[in-house]
Amino acid sequence: MLHFTLYPVSAVDSTNNYLRELKEQHELSEGTVILSDFQSMGKGRGRNAWYSGKGLNILMSVLLYPKIPATKLFYLTEIASLAITDMLKVIGIAAEIKWPNDIYVQDKKIAGILIENVFSSDIIESSIIGIGLNVNETEFPSDLPNPVSVKSAGGKENNRNNLVKKLLEAFKSRYEQFLGGQLSALHIDYNALLYRKNKQCNFVFRGRNFQSTILLVKENGEIILQNADGEQRKYAFGELEMLL
Ligand code: BTN
Secondary structure, three states, X not given: OOOOEEEEEEEEOOHHHHHHHHHHHOOOOOOEEEEEEEEOOOEOOOOOEXXXXXXXXXXXXXXXXXXXXXXXXHHHHHHHHXXXXXXXXXXXXXXXXXXXXXXXXXXXXXXXXXXXXXXXXOEEEEEEEEEEEOOOOOOOOOOXXXXXXXXXXXXXXXXXXXXXXXXXXXXXXHHHHHHOXXXXXXXXXXXXXXXXXXXXEEEEEOOEEEEEEEEEEOOOOOEEEEOOOOOEEEEOEOOEEEEO
């Protein structure tokens, strides 16, 4: 059973960093959640930053001790992605998952996930699942490619506390689905919500642009594409960029 302990704060550099530092100083239980109104150095994946206006959105990090082999790492991505899409569904927003873990409403990004793990040999000892969900932001900086928020997507609820509660409920039920061994159900649900599945998309691989169709994502997180000749190829996250 997963129990959450919430620590709301007004400002941190990054909720992921703050939770990691707190964990280094104290013994924290699984389900510790840092929620912040603002991040001065919000992190996205790679070298990206994560933008969020003060007090407008959900910025949170959840601590897990999964103790699972590294081969099962991608399930953490599936749990977090589906928790967000489940919650959005409850408030009337049909969202999809852009591989590997961006949450999209139509062609716009509503949420991002940054997972940072600590391994002990082959085992994932701890995992910090950082979630940034745009809730009440309506004016984004012009250099952000395609953002959208719960409010601008017409969500039925935009009270942040209520949404955090719903999001954590969804997270708990997806994590417990995983702990209960229902891995294929999780994986089927993830693939069912895959953004642009069975559609031809533009990609960049090692500096070369090409078109291919998204077939599915494997349990290890690799995506399988099929080109016009019917040839299938798999790619790991980080080596392939999808162009919108
Ligand atoms: C991405 O889409 O590139 C991932 C964005 C993740 C942003 C969240 S906001 C809460 C947590 N703290 C961070 O510094 N990043 C994650």
